[in-house]
Amino acid sequence: MTNILVTGGAGYIGSHACKALKAAGYMPVTYDNLITGWVDAVKFGPFEQGDLNDRERLDQVFAAYQPAAVMHFAGLSQVGESTRIPETYWQTNVCGSLTLMQAAVTAGCLDFVFSSTCATYGDQDNVVLDETCVQMPINPYASSKRAIEDMLRDFEAAHGLRHVIFRYFNVAGADPEAEVGEQHQPETHLVPLMLDALDGTRGALTIFGTDYDTPDGTCIRDYVHVCDLVDAHILGLKWLEDSKPSRVFNLGTGDGFSVREVIAQAGHVTNRDVPVIEGPRREGDCTKLVSGSTRAEAELGWTPTRSSMAQMIGDAWRWHQSGHFEK
Numbered sequence: 404m405t406n407i408l409v410t411g412g413a414g415y416i417g418s419h420a421c422k423a424l425k426a427a428g429y430m431p432v433t434y435d436n437l438i439t440g441w442v443d444a445v446k447f448g449p450f451e452q453g454d455l456n457d458r459e460r461l462d463q464v465f466a467a468y469q470p471a472a473v474m475h476f477a478g479l480s481q482v483g484e485s486t487r488i489p490e491t492y493w494q495t496n497v498c499g500s501l502t503l504m505q506a507a508v509t510a511g512c513l514d515f516v517f518s519s520t521c522a523t524y525g526d527q528d529n530v531v532l533d534e535t536c537v538q539m540p541i542n543p544y545a546s547s548k549r550a551i552e553d554m555l556r557d558f559e560a561a562h563g564l565r566h567v568i569f570r571y572f573n574v575a576g577a578d579p580e581a582e583v584g585e586q587h588q589p590e591t592h593l594v595p596l597m598l599d600a601l602d603g604t605r606g607a608l609t610i611f612g613t614d615y616d617t618p619d620g621t622c623i624r625d626y627v628h629v630c631d632l633v634d635a636h637i638l639g640l641k642w643l644e645d646s647k648p649s650r651v652f653n654l655g656t657g658d659g660f661s662v663r664e665v666i667a668q669a670g671h672v673t674n675r676d677v678p679v680i681e682g683p684r685r686e687g688d689c690t691k692l693v694s695g696s697t698r699a700e701a702e703l704g705w706t707p708t709r710s711s712m713a714q715m716i717g718d719a720w721r722w723h724q725s726g727h728f729e730k
């Protein structure tokens with residue numbers, strides 16, 4: 404069986420990717436420091452605990468498993484936090500990815516699938532956000548991701564490390580079988596916070612800003628189901644296996660939902676009202692991020708089939724009610 408090294412495999416998206424890899428006939432080897440990940444989420448292959456900045460540990464793991472490719476999910480991903488502690492974002496995301504890429508090259512593992520973000524585009528009014536769009540990040544999280552993209556291009560030119568970069572829009576939902584799901588500590592993401600507010604696990608959801616230049620004043624995002632998202636990663640892996648050129652793909656559906664629209668949908672799906680309060684803007688947030696590209700569909704053959712807002716919230720709600728990971 405072909406081993407794939409999955410950094411961040413104990414996290415939300417990484418654990419769903421491990422499930423998809425196993426279903427596609429690969430062996431996902433999770434490499435995770437468990438700072439934000441959950442050991443209980445590692446269900447689909449071996450687990451190796453380690454840090455991205457630990458070169459010796461990475462070398463051991465590459466030597467032990469001889470992975471054919473790396474899927475690199477590990478990293479810090481909170482916009483607000485990144486504005487307060489940018490140094491931690493540069494250390495973990497940029498220095499960590501650099502160490503990982505160096506270890507991969509040394510091990511001769513030259514196929515690399517990377518999780519980037521639509522936040523690298525920044526706040527661009529009336530601009531179609533496709534992969535050719537200039538990247539103008541407005542927060543340290545996004546800057547760190549853009550820097551890693553740049554490193555990947557340099558590593559390909561110098562060392563032959565080939566890549567598929569996925570720029571995620573907003574990821575939501577959970578495994579429909581609820582084996583894994585979304586759980587962060589602390590939680591900062593809209594959908595899980597909204598579900599907590601719905602079932603009373605925590606107080607009212609705060610809407611971060613109601614004075615944006617959007618029809619209802621709240622931020623607009625393009626939400627994609629985590630299972631659709633990880634399907635694209637399997638296609639990205641095959642793309643590299645087929646010796647196709649390094650490529651960047653947006654992963655979004657092209658449909659924008661405001662925060663208020665997401666809340667309304669949640670009320671509809673669960674038959675309950677989400678308690679909300681209106682608060683100030685969160686630092687670093689873009690007004691609107693909606694994909695303007697169908698490149699992933701056209702070139703990878705990606706078809707998002709589960710990304711209706713109702714299905715994403717329904718699957719997230721099922722996971723929310725059925726279980727959580729223990730530290």
Ligand code: UDP
Pocket residue numbers: 482573591592593594596608609610611612622623624662685688
């Ligand atoms: N959001 C909000 N209240 C919350 C969490 C998020 O209003 O408690 C908004 C946030 O400002 C953004 C959207 O929901 O417009 C999605 O935020 P999230 O943190 O889930 O993802 P991000 O867009 O930062 O990747």
